Amino acid sequence: MRTICIINLKGGVAKTLTAVNMAHILATVHNRRVLLIDNDKQGNTSKMFGLHSYDEKSVSDLLTEKNPDLDEIIADTRYKFLDLIPANMNLLDANKMTMIDSSWQRETRFKKALQPISGDYDYCVIDNAPDINIGIINALVMSDDIIIPIKIDPFAFDGLKELQRHIDSVKEDLNPELCLMGCLVTCYSRNDVNAQGEEHLRTQLKYPVFATHIRRTEKADESTFATMPILEYSPRCGAARDYQSFVREYLEKLSDSDTNHKKK
Ligand SMILES: Nc1ncnc2c1ncn2[C@@H]1O[C@H](COP(=O)(O)OP(=O)(O)OP(=O)(O)O)[C@@H](O)[C@H]1O
Numbered sequence: 001m002r003t004i005c006i007i008n009l010k011g012g013v014a015k016t017l018t019a020v021n022m023a024h025i026l027a028t029v030h031n032r033r034v035l036l037i038d039n040d041k042q043g044n045t046s047k048m049f050g051l052h053s054y055d056e057k058s059v060s061d062l063l064t065e066k067n068p069d070l071d072e073i074i075a076d077t078r079y080k081f082l083d084l085i086p087a088n089m090n091l092l093d094a095n096k097m098t099m100i101d102s103s104w105q106r107e108t109r110f111k112k113a114l115q116p117i118s119g120d121y122d123y124c125v126i127d128n129a130p131d132i133n134i135g136i137i138n139a140l141v142m143s144d145d146i147i148i149p150i151k152i153d154p155f156a157f158d159g160l161k162e163l164q165r166h167i168d169s170v171k172e173d174l175n176p177e178l179c180l181m182g183c184l185v186t187c188y189s190r191n192d193v194n195a196q197g198e199e200h201l202r203t204q205l206k207y208p209v210f211a212t213h214i215r216r217t218e219k220a221d222e223s224t225f226a227t228m229p230i231l232e233y234s235p236r237c238g239a240a241r242d243y244q245s246f247v248r249e250y251l252e253k254l255s256d257s258d259t260n261h262k263k264k
Pocket residue numbers: 010011012013014015016017018040042044128129130186187188214215216217218220221222224239
């Protein structure tokens with residue numbers, strides 16, 4: 001199972017839209033077995049699949065239970081190859097409780113809990129809250145790849161340095177294989193501000209950036225109201241096509257790095 005962490009300290013940059021659509025495209029276009037984890041108390045990813053509830057187990061139980069019952073926590077979605085671990089506001093207390101309970105290691109709880117099912121999935125995609133908390137550190141510890149969605153606006157790059165610092169510290173202490181795959185420009189409009197912002201990211205800040213950007217499309221916003229993945233809501237719209245190109249680019253990057261690895 002290859003785990004992808006969708007993260008940015010900033011809110012409203014399309015983390016959830018990216019996580020949901022990446023997972024849906026991997027599962028329905030590429031026929032990969034995908035586990036999507038909602039790691040945000042807002043539960044927006046869970047709502048997208050009609051799986052937001054206080055009656056069922058959720059991601060919180062991965063933090064608070066020593067031997068969580070994964071059959072109870074992992075929910076089926078209406079897509080054959082796509083399963084979901086939902087979230088709700090209980091995650092707020094679960095994060096707090098994890099911080100005060102040092103009787104077992106706090107940072108590796110997701111990783112240990114999900115070890116038994118890692119052979120059941122090809123990919124795990126994690127949608128995170130715009131924050132750094134112990135749940136998000138757990139997500140970084142179990143991840144292979146990081147993708148940072150960025151919406152170009154006057155404050156687009158705020159928090160990137162702080163995020164990088166947290167990534168570096170997880171890499172150093174707990175997960176040396178963690179790789180920043182790239183920033184993904186979302187909500188892209190064809191104007192000077194967006195072109196300059198993207199250029200600044202590539203050349204001045206020197207972050208890896210995906211060649212694909214996701215165009216701002218009203219259909220994308222509508223798809224969240226309709227709680228449907230964009231490819232199902234409006235398969236021919238710009239954002240649906242861009243998300244498919246982005247997933248193809250991600251898979252190509254993976255196979256390139258695999259080839260380079262083997263050559264060494
Ligand atoms: N390509 C796009 N075109 C138009 N609207 C978009 C696009 N991508 C995202 N949006 C809209 O931007 C808003 C924020 O998206 P989303 O909820 O995915 O962001 P987020 O980073 O997960 O937010 P939060 O930090 O609150 O979790 C939503 O209303 C969504 O519909």
